[in-house]
Amino acid sequence: MPRSNVKYELTRDDDDANDYFLQHVQEYEGMSKKALFWRGIMQAVLLISIYFVLSIGLTFYQKWLYNTYSWSLAGIVFMISGGLVMFTYKSTSFDLIGFLLCLLASLTSGIRWTVAQLIMQKSKLGLRNPIDMMYYMQPWMLLAITPVAMVIEGPKVYRGLLNVDWNDTLLITTTAFAVIGGAVLAFSMEVMEFLVVTHNSSLTLSISGIFKEICILVIAYEWKGDRMNGLNFVGLLMCLGGIILHVINKILQNKKDSANELELESNSFANFVKPEEVIDTSAPLIMEKSSSLTNLLNADFSSDEEDEFKREPSPNQVLSDIILRRE
Structure with a gap:
């Protein structure tokens, strides 16, 4: 008898093997x-x-x-x-x-x-x-x-x-x-x-x-x-x-x-902006102190002739200079 047939006969006669196969067939059918x-x-x-x-x-x-x-x-x-x-x-x-x-x-x-x-x-x-x-x-x-x-x-x-x-x-x-x-x-x-x-x-x-x-x-x-x-x-x-x-x-x-x-x-x-450069937008514009306007008012508007006159020495100053040289 071939070896495969011997294994089949032994497996068929085993009660545990029959129970195992029947259990899985029932699970699949269920x-x-x-x-x-x-x-x-x-x-x-x-x-x-x-x-x-x-x-x-x-x-x-x-x-x-x-x-x-x-x-x-x-x-x-x-x-x-x-x-x-x-x-x-x-x-x-x-x-x-x-x-x-x-x-x-x-x-x-x-x-x-x-x-x-x-x-x-x-x-x-x-x-x-x-x-x-x-x-x-x-x-x-x-x-x-x-x-x-x-x-x-x-x-x-x-x-x-x-x-x-x-x-x-x-x-x-x-x-x-x-x-x-x-x-x-x-x-x-x-x-x-x-x-x-x-x-x-x-x-x-x-x-x-x-x-x-x-x-x-x-x-x-x-x-x-x-x-x-x-x-x-x-x-x-x-x-x-x-x-x-x-x-x-x-x-x-x-x-x-x-x-x-x-x-x-x-x-x-x-x-980036400095704190002193920040302008208060809540204040009226007319009450703000403009730095450009202040510089304009404080500016010296003398003419060129007045500047030359200011640079020329006065007679008293010339006389005092002569006396100092003689001494």
């Missing part, structure tokens, strides 16, 4: 559909939470960014993440490879915009202009994406070029305008993204991207017939509420920073 439903929800929440946290984790690292940490900002981030989980639940089938690719793309995008923020917000480097930043950044992006595009899209593009009817002027013109229009839109979008990163932060840009994704899903629901249940609708409201709270928080923070800068400027001006 699980209700509700428990399985919530288990699926928890798995989806875990995966999407990891995706969202890694997508904005670098922008939320506060030790070396310019944003100040606050619990309100943390609450806004978790509110948007929870709404995103609820809004995208069961919107598409889960694929592990696609999930890992999206996670990697989100991570590298966070690194890119965080480094761009650190570079563009340092005035010493002289790269606050988005065009200058794109001039130094786009060649490296093109170098990285060209091999991937050639591997994935290269054969399809080659077959398309072979099958093109070059005598069809309308088709060629339409394609050229579509490519040029897409390039102009992509360039404008890149400039706007760099401006947002320069004057705000990469976190604001990430939340703007989430708003864009929400708009895409809403358009798909309205025009493409995608389904949305109550849980998705509540998630949509949570995402929009988190975005609105972020905008309000940003406005309040900008007002606070402006007030602090104004107070700092006023304090520095008060320290």
Whole structure:
């Protein structure tokens, strides 16, 4: 008898083994559909939470960014993440490879915009202009994406070029305008993204991207017939509420920073001005003693002839000088 059959016979005759297997089969059969439903929800929440946290984790690292940490900002981030989980639940089938690719793309995008923020917000480097930043950044992006595009899209593009009817002027013109229009839109979008990163932060840009994704899903629901249940609708409201709270928080923070800068400027001006130079604005102007008016009244308005006469010695002084010389 083979060794595997011997093990099977021994295991079958063992009472403890039978009880063990029967116990787990009963536990699995006893699980209700509700428990399985919530288990699926928890798995989806875990995966999407990891995706969202890694997508904005670098922008939320506060030790070396310019944003100040606050619990309100943390609450806004978790509110948007929870709404995103609820809004995208069961919107598409889960694929592990696609999930890992999206996670990697989100991570590298966070690194890119965080480094761009650190570079563009340092005035010493002289790269606050988005065009200058794109001039130094786009060649490296093109170098990285060209091999991937050639591997994935290269054969399809080659077959398309072979099958093109070059005598069809309308088709060629339409394609050229579509490519040029897409390039102009992509360039404008890149400039706007760099401006947002320069004057705000990469976190604001990430939340703007989430708003864009929400708009895409809403358009798909309205025009493409995608389904949305109550849980998705509540998630949509949570995402929009988190975005609105972020905008309000940003406005309040900008007002606070402006007030602090104004107070700092006023304090520095008060320290620069001497106390005796401060004019009492509550006193009437006519009662103030003007130093310029006082100097004007005390001034000597003698003419040049009077000055020469004052400089000439008097006769008595001349006579006294002669007597002193004779003695």
